[in-house]
Amino acid sequence: MKLDKPTAIARRNQELERPVLNSDNTLFAVLDTKRSLWWFDVPVKLLRKGQPDWVNLLLHTPETDELQHLKVPVNYLQAHQEKMEIRHPGKRRSTISLALSADRDSLLKDLRPGGENLSFAGFKQV
DSSP states (O other): OOOOHHHHHHHHHHHSSSOOOOTTTEEEEEOBTTTTEEEEEEEGGGGSTTSOSEEEEEEEETTTTEEEEEEEEHHHHHHTGGGSEEESTTSTTOEEEEEEEOSGGGTTBBOOTTSOOOBOGGGEEO
């Protein structure tokens, strides 16, 4: 099943007691089956003061229609910036590039070259 970001947000919000996901605080990725990865570009501007305390990552697997939700604290991203790949550092549109693994041995670890294989598994929401 094909899913887009607005539909994924609506679907996840229905499952939550309090619907809090929106297009500003949520990023969405569809599994790249060839590489077994979910790709995200997290805008560095989300790490600044005055922004939400969390970045929500929605990971969709079309084959099973599974939708996973990771609620990542902004302070975790801030504290580990040097362990992740930053694209266009210092520029207005710089991003943290994440490649989260779907493989069982390295599930939800960032496998991006230049990173240090940080695990995001602890942020998975039920």
